[in-house]
Amino acid sequence: xxxxxxxxxxxxxxxxxxxxxxxxxxxxxxxxxxxxxxxxxxxxxxxxxxxxxxxxxxxxxxxxxxxxxxxxxxxxxxxxxxxxxxxxxxxxxxxxxxxxxxxxxxxxxxxxxxxxxxxxxxxxxxxxxxxxxxxxxxxxxxxxxxxxx
Amino acid sequence: xxxxxxxxxxxxxxxxxxxxxxxxxxxxxxxxxxxxxxxxxxxxxxxxxxxxxxxxxxxxxxxxxxxxxxxxxxxxxxxxxxxxxxxxxxxxxxxxxxxxxxxxxxxxxxxxxxxxxxxxxxxxxxxxxxxxxxxxxxxxxxxxxxxxx
Amino acid sequence: xxxxxxxxxxxxxxxxxxxxxxxxxxxxxxxxxxxxxxxxxxxxxxxxxxxxxxxxxxxxxxxxxxxxxxxxxxxxxxxxxxxxxxxxxxxxxxxxxxxxxxxxxxxxxxxxxxxxxxxxxxxxxxxxxxxxxxxxxxxxxxxxxxxxx
Numbered sequence: 001x002x003x004x005x006x007x008x009x010x011x012x013x014x015x016x017x018x019x020x021x022x023x024x025x026x027x028x029x030x031x032x033x034x035x036x037x038x039x040x041x042x043x044x045x046x047x048x049x050x051x052x053x054x055x056x057x058x059x060x061x062x063x064x065x066x067x068x069x070x071x072x073x074x075x076x077x078x079x080x081x082x083x084x085x086x087x088x089x090x091x092x093x094x095x096x097x098x099x100x101x102x103x104x105x106x107x108x109x110x111x112x113x114x115x116x117x118x119x120x121x122x123x124x125x126x127x128x129x130x131x132x133x134x135x136x137x138x139x140x141x142x143x144x145x146x147x148x149x
Numbered sequence: 150x151x152x153x154x155x156x157x158x159x160x161x162x163x164x165x166x167x168x169x170x171x172x173x174x175x176x177x178x179x180x181x182x183x184x185x186x187x188x189x190x191x192x193x194x195x196x197x198x199x200x201x202x203x204x205x206x207x208x209x210x211x212x213x214x215x216x217x218x219x220x221x222x223x224x225x226x227x228x229x230x231x232x233x234x235x236x237x238x239x240x241x242x243x244x245x246x247x248x249x250x251x252x253x254x255x256x257x258x259x260x261x262x263x264x265x266x267x268x269x270x271x272x273x274x275x276x277x278x279x280x281x282x283x284x285x286x287x288x289x290x291x292x293x294x295x296x297x298x
Numbered sequence: 299x300x301x302x303x304x305x306x307x308x309x310x311x312x313x314x315x316x317x318x319x320x321x322x323x324x325x326x327x328x329x330x331x332x333x334x335x336x337x338x339x340x341x342x343x344x345x346x347x348x349x350x351x352x353x354x355x356x357x358x359x360x361x362x363x364x365x366x367x368x369x370x371x372x373x374x375x376x377x378x379x380x381x382x383x384x385x386x387x388x389x390x391x392x393x394x395x396x397x398x399x400x401x402x403x404x405x406x407x408x409x410x411x412x413x414x415x416x417x418x419x420x421x422x423x424x425x426x427x428x429x430x431x432x433x434x435x436x437x438x439x440x441x442x443x444x445x446x447x
Contacts, residue, residue, distance in 0.1 A: 003152075003301075004223070004224065004280050004283075005280060005283075005284045008224070008277060008280045008281065008284070011220045011223070011224065011273070011277055012277055014216045014220065015216060015217070015220055015270070015273050015274070015277070017216075018212075018213045018216040018217055018270075019270070021209075021212075021213055022210075022213055022266070025209065025210070038252060039199075039202060039252045039255070040195075040198045040199045040201070040202035040203075040248075040252060041198075042202070046338075049338045049339075050337075050338045052338070053337060053338035053340070054338075055209075056209075059208075059209045059212075059357075060319075060323065060353075060354075060357045061320075061323070062212045062213075063212050063316075063319075063357075063360045063361050063364065064316045064319055064320055064360075066212065066216070067312045067313060067315075067316040067364070068313070068316055071309045071312065071313055074302070074309070075302065075306075075309065099338075103336060103337045103338060106337070117320070121313070121316075121317070124309070124313050125313070128306060128309055128310055128313070131302050131303060131306045132306065134302075134303075135303045135306070152301075153372070153373065153429050153432075154429060154432075154433045156372075157373070157426060157429045157430065157433070160369045160372070160373065160422070160426055161426055163365045163369065164365060164366065164369055164419070164422050164423070164426070166365075167361075167362045167365040167366055167419075168419070170358075170361075170362055171359075171362055171415070174358065174359070187401060188348075188351060188401045188404070189344075189347045189348045189350070189351035189352075189397075189401060190347075191351070204358075205358075208357075208358045208361075211361045211362075212361050215361065215365070
């Protein structure tokens with residue numbers, strides 16, 4: 001069974017994030033109807049434009065998020081990566097909700113999302129360095145940290 | 150060999166979908182030339198605007214599709230996930246072709262793509278629940294369903 | 299250890315590419331400030347519009363790149379896929395830098411990025427064909443090529 005339970009938390013967080021992004025696409029559709037902005041137009045009422053840009057920004061960062069989530073979870077600790085992934089999802093929730101209200105409202109959520117991406121990136125780099133050390137120098141730091149708990 | 154053949158169908162569907170999305174990027178380029186819309190402009194002739202928005206919408210959903218495809222295929226049945234993946238590719242084909250012709254033309258393909266995403270999402274949730282049950286309660290439902298066939 | 303070292307190079311390239319895309323998002327933010335273009339607006343000064351479109355194009359191709367990188371690396375040779383992945387990162391660097399300067403400046407980097415995507419696609423197709431041959435005909439070509447070196 002090993003392999004599946006090693007990544008199940010990462011899969012859960014990815015799936016939640018995918019649902020969140022699907023939901024944001026739906027909110028853009030609703031905002032279109034509310035402000036009567038017919039596709040393919042993407043300009044018109046300021047609230048629609050903010051909703052659309054919020055969703056676009058989330059979509060742009062989604063593949064980046066997935067890469068650092070899985071690299072951190074696979075090469076470092078799955079549990080820590082999944083927790084930071086939940087933080088990212090929450091940050092994006094703040095960002096989207098804030099951005100729909102005002103351009104200023106996006107900032108807190110955005111910085112929180114950057115912090116969680118940055119931490120996932122650091123964990124990824126540590127995990128990968130550890131794998132390279134194991135491969136070429138037969139040293140395993142992550143395992144030693146694991147043993148400390 | 151195990152691992153490779155466990156994901157080969159998912160890899161084939163992902164690769165087909167990646168080629169499809171690359172092809173749509175190319176169609177946007179061709180539409181630029183046809184209507185003489187020079188980069189970085191993304192507005193002008195309505196047909197170009199529809200083609201561009203069709204491609205943008207496909208691109209936005211691509212990471213969502215990949216997440217649900219792989220989660221469903223890895224935690225549930227690879228074959229079912231791959232079949233739904235092919236349905237999604239076909240739905241996107243209808244969507245894109247329809248949207249280039251008219252904004253109304255995008256709707257049938259779009260709803261079909263949502264249905265396949267929804268089904269992949271349900272399978273993912275079932276597969277993940279099963280893995281959690283296996284891990285914490287030592288119950289394996291997917292295996293029992295497998296044995297029924 | 300096997301599994302981790304089998305994908306560590308792909309993870310490194312993916313992480314580098316994710317950082318590159320994060321950096322491009324930051325450059326769009328800087329260009330906003332430089333030209334005083336407040337969100338959610340995405341039009342205004344031509345240099346900003348080129349920077350924004352360059353980043354958008356990179357983002358659109360990022361999931362496509364990840365799919366062909368991992369498929370090629372997992373089913374064919376990790377080392378060759380990682381090398382082509384570095385070529386893609388370099389090509390995107392040329393593309394972005396060129397596009398910020400002028401629309402014409404994007405072309406060389408763009409074609410180089412297409413070449414590396416095309417090669418990764420070919421390797422993916424070869425690797426997948428090999429896995430299918432192994433599964434159904436018990437023939438392993440990649441292993442035989444591996445033995446030649």
